[in-house]
Amino acid sequence: MSKILVVGGGFAGVWSAASAVRLVRAHGAQRDVSVTVVAPGDDLVIRPRLYEADPDRMRVSLDRILGPVGVRRMAAVVTGIDTDRRTVTGVGSDGRGIQSDYDRLILATGSQLTRPRLPGAELMHDVDTLPAAAALDAHLHRLPEIPSGEGRFTVVVVGAGFTGLEIATELVDRLRPIAESAPGEGSRIVLVERNDEIGPELGPGPRPHILAVLAKLGVEQRLGVSVAAVDPRGVTLSDGSRIAAATVVWTAGVQASPLTADIPGTRDRLGRIRVDDYLRARGAPGVYAAGDTAATAVNDDTRVLQCCQHALQLGKYAGHNAAAEVLGLPLVPFVAEPYVTCLDLGSTEAMFSNGWDRRVVATGAAAKARKRRVNELFIYPPVNDPDELLRQADYRFSVRQLGQPQMA
Numbered sequence: 001m002s003k004i005l006v007v008g009g010g011f012a013g014v015w016s017a018a019s020a021v022r023l024v025r026a027h028g029a030q031r032d033v034s035v036t037v038v039a040p041g042d043d044l045v046i047r048p049r050l051y052e053a054d055p056d057r058m059r060v061s062l063d064r065i066l067g068p069v070g071v072r073r074m075a076a077v078v079t080g081i082d083t084d085r086r087t088v089t090g091v092g093s094d095g096r097g098i099q100s101d102y103d104r105l106i107l108a109t110g111s112q113l114t115r116p117r118l119p120g121a122e123l124m125h126d127v128d129t130l131p132a133a134a135a136l137d138a139h140l141h142r143l144p145e146i147p148s149g150e151g152r153f154t155v156v157v158v159g160a161g162f163t164g165l166e167i168a169t170e171l172v173d174r175l176r177p178i179a180e181s182a183p184g185e186g187s188r189i190v191l192v193e194r195n196d197e198i199g200p201e202l203g204p205g206p207r208p209h210i211l212a213v214l215a216k217l218g219v220e221q222r223l224g225v226s227v228a229a230v231d232p233r234g235v236t237l238s239d240g241s242r243i244a245a246a247t248v249v250w251t252a253g254v255q256a257s258p259l260t261a262d263i264p265g266t267r268d269r270l271g272r273i274r275v276d277d278y279l280r281a282r283g284a285p286g287v288y289a290a291g292d293t294a295a296t297a298v299n300d301d302t303r304v305l306q307c308c309q310h311a312l313q314l315g316k317y318a319g320h321n322a323a324a325e326v327l328g329l330p331l332v333p334f335v336a337e338p339y340v341t342c343l344d345l346g347s348t349e350a351m352f353s354n355g356w357d358r359r360v361v362a363t364g365a366a367a368k369a370r371k372r373r374v375n376e377l378f379i380y381p382p383v384n385d386p387d388e389l390l391r392q393a394d395y396r397f398s399v400r401q402l403g404q405p406q407m408a
């Protein structure tokens with residue numbers, strides 16, 4: 001029996017596995033090819049929603065998604081990949097060492113927030129993982145218990161990129177009711193960005209709308225400065241000024257999973273594996289990369305982003321091609337769907353844009369309704385529904401077929 005091993009149970013991993021099974025079943029080869037997902041936890045974590053309140057609910061059982069189509073699962077952290085021997089090693093959820101061989105490996109271990117080296121960095125919160133987001137949520141709810149003082153209900157969000165903007169604006173309505181328990185103190189959100197403009201990577205198109213929303217919500221901005229040090233009472237900025245704050249949230253900088261270093265070949269500046277048009281690692285036969293670990297082109301000028309939208313699509317192509325190679329079928333080159341940006345901006349606002357130049361096509365309540373549908377519907381794979389999962393696992397399936405509002 002040939003083994004397809006998918007490392008990572010995020011969006012790219014789930015859709016890689018489902019897509020591989022789809023092709024294997026379509027060729028009646030279930031007895032000849034097995035598909036296994038290795039991931040530390042039992043759930044698909046809905047990472048794009050970790051800035052929202054009550055983050056612990058942002059997960060879906062992997063077995064409910066993939067069990068009905070016969071995907072095997074191994075609960076383990078992979079610690080090493082030997083591409084010559086085609087084996088992975090790791091630590092199982094019971095603490096024992098594991099080893100598994102493979103015929104085709106799909107590396108879908110995602111990305112990680114990069115933490116800065118500065119005094120007090122360990123005091124900063126983040127929303128990159130479910131435990132970190134849950135810890136921030138618990139910390140916010142404990143604020144009324146700490147002694148009152150300047151900055152008790154102030155949150156400094158470091159980085160005004162996509163995640164920084166989403167958490168800063170969302171915190172306005174998450175923090176206000178908590179602060180109301182201490183009349184007179186009020187709540188305050190401050191965005192710190194080392195560039196001179198907010199949303200540096202979002203470009204100029206959406207900026208006027210984002211700035212208008214920040215002003216409406218009362219989110220303060222400190223631009224052109226970075227954080228020099230953090231202490232329990234606040235932050236010191238690179239210009240020497242201080243902001244008293246009991247909470248600091250770091251959002252700046254993401255790198256591909258460190259496991260990418262085990263794959264021979266070259267990586268881009270985000271640590272992503274350079275793959276060919278079929279998502280095969282250029283330096284390691286039998287290895288594919290999908291999601292935030294994969295560096296490939298969308299067109300002559302643009303490479304895929306570390307985003308959910310691309311992770312889903314990359315996963316479907318990687319799974320299809322890994323199975324196709326095992327079955328001796330032709331591979332299909334990756335073709336990205338038209339790019340859209342869907343930025344949440346608090347409880348009533350959002351921004352939807354089209355294309356790589358981010359032409360704004362919806363704001364206000366209309367954009368918020370679309371963002372809700374994306375967050376609460378479109379990024380969730382079907383559960384306990386093998387037929388629907390395999391229908392959507394086809395690399396030609398577009399999320400628009402689910403009734404996503406037309407954004408063109």
Ligand SMILES: Cc1cc2nc3c(=O)[nH]c(=O)nc-3n(C[C@H](O)[C@H](O)[C@H](O)COP(=O)(O)OP(=O)(O)OC[C@H]3O[C@@H](n4cnc5c(N)ncnc54)[C@H](O)[C@@H]3O)c2cc1C
Nearest residue numbers: 008009010011012048078109110291292306307308309311
């Ligand atoms: C707060 C926040 C908001 C975001 N908002 C958006 C948004 O609005 N739109 C958008 O498109 N994207 C957004 N993103 C980015 C998006 O979440 C990621 O691009 C996406 O999750 C990548 O999918 P992935 O499957 O590659 O990786 P992940 O979702 O990170 O999944 C990686 C998987 O690999 C597993 N894994 C990691 N290391 C190992 C190991 N050593 N062994 C075994 N398994 C391992 C993990 O446990 C996990 O199951 C956001 C991210 C964050 C944090």
